[in-house]
Amino acid sequence: MLFRTATVFAAVVGAIQCTDSKEAQKACGELEEALPELVAHRLQLDYTGEILDFWSLTVQDEKPACLVRPKTTQDVAETVKILNKHPKVQFAVKSGGHDPNPGHANVDGGVLVSLNDMKGATFNKEESVAYVKPGGEWNDPLGDLADAGVAVVGGRLGVVGVSGLVLQGGISFLSAQTGFAADTVVEWETVQADGSIVTISDESDPELATAMRGSGSQFGIVTQFTMKTVPVGQEVWGGMRMYAADQVDALFSALHDFVPANNEDPKAAIIPTDLTAAGSLPLFLVFYFYHDAEPPMEGAFAKFLEIPSTLDTTKTQSYASLLQANGASAGLQSARQSFRTFTVPYVADAPHMYNEISLKFKSILDDFLKSPLRLTAQCAIAFQPFPSIIAKHSQEAGGNAMGVHPDDGDRLIIETQCSWALPSDDELVREMSKEMEVWLKAKVPEWTKGQVDGLYLPYFMNDAAGDQNVTGTYRDYAALKALQKQNDPEGFWSARAGGHKY
């Protein structure tokens, strides 16, 4: 509550001290003329509401000169055409606003294009696809599709935004059955740099379609995704369990069994999360999903379920209500947030690596979390299984920008996440996560006993920090960079809009 009040105050002060460039003011004026009703300026209620809707306070700190909320693809195209006339004005595109990296989905003194008024999905039963609008959160399309008993492959927590997740790759509870969220897209209605509207597909342009799966925001503003649907019926099983610290060994042992076993039981998904909060005992959370009314009684997934928990929300429910419930606690937390990622190989004879990772992160955080100034600070490390079967689906779907291949073996996507209150801690928190990345990089050859040839460990853009060179870790980086340049010769996206770059 305290932080929320402080933010409103900061928004008002920001407005009074407005230092928007003449160019930005001109662009905003032209947008307002062309799209009356859709533009909001500093001090207006709509403006403040939109800024407060960013998940992380690090992004709420940025104050655009104005924002435009298009309702249609035509409105987006018109916005792009006007932005083209003002080459000095920076801009940002916002879907759900969950990217915690400043400068990605918001912009200081520029133009914010929020897709908040374009959301939801419609189902095409004959084709088994859904037409998914680009704005809002996964709860929106999943809620619209629930009655039909189908889902699209998106976030595991319903609150997370649609476009940022699916454009950067996106891992879902259904990924072991379908590939990444991006792999299930068959068409992207996109506004290109010159304001033209195109529909990209494997038929129209296979090279570009592959690039659209995992390149982020560098090829245009997507205004509609045509996504394959997955029959989920009305009953799946899942929820969250919380564990005391003394179960960590059992949990890591179960995780080690689970990663390769997921290839044989793709209906199962987990997010093991190791949480360290200021002033409290460490906690371990696991989000569970099983694509059936009941979980299996034996196998690697069942091994997890035998471990005694201290809190348990798992039950049989619809896919949409599971995602809704999973997101409830992760909604707006009124905190500063950071992500950083690293991909590690699954090493069959290194079952100790998870515990080493956990202990290392805790030791890096120790001094920080001990301070009495940081009572609300907390950090977590997620161990996200990336079994080779996901890459197999990626390849079958036409391939993606990440360039993953089933022969690359099983992997885990490690994500460090922190939330904290003080802006003066921003740098320190980011440095601690960086230290973790440097340590992980050095540890991999140790765990694999020097066998690093043939390891392919691309970074997962969704969980990355803004300074991580994600695309540089992609197998086909050079070709994708050339394709981006060819589609965006003036640098409309690469030099003026936020997000990970080629």
Ligand SMILES: Cc1cc2nc3c(=O)[nH]c(=O)nc-3n(C[C@H](O)[C@H](O)[C@H](O)COP(=O)(O)OP(=O)(O)OC[C@H]3O[C@@H](n4cnc5c(N)ncnc54)[C@H](O)[C@@H]3O)c2cc1C
């Ligand atoms: C609570 C929570 C849960 C999460 N769960 C998952 C999960 O289960 N799986 C997973 O893979 N990731 C997950 N993430 C990470 C998530 O995928 C990223 O944070 C992602 O950026 C969020 O998407 P968004 O739409 O909210 O992004 P935004 O912050 O709105 O945008 C992110 C980037 O995409 C660009 N962009 C947005 N819309 C468009 C568009 N239509 N066209 C072109 N560019 C666009 C923006 O400009 C920005 O650069 C989670 C994050 C949070 C905070």
Ligand SMILES: *[C@@H]1O[C@H](CO)[C@@H](O)[C@H](O)[C@H]1NC(C)=O
């Ligand atoms: C990112 O990595 C690629 C591949 O290694 C490299 O060519 C490129 O210069 C890097 N980009 C930045 C900004 O460091």
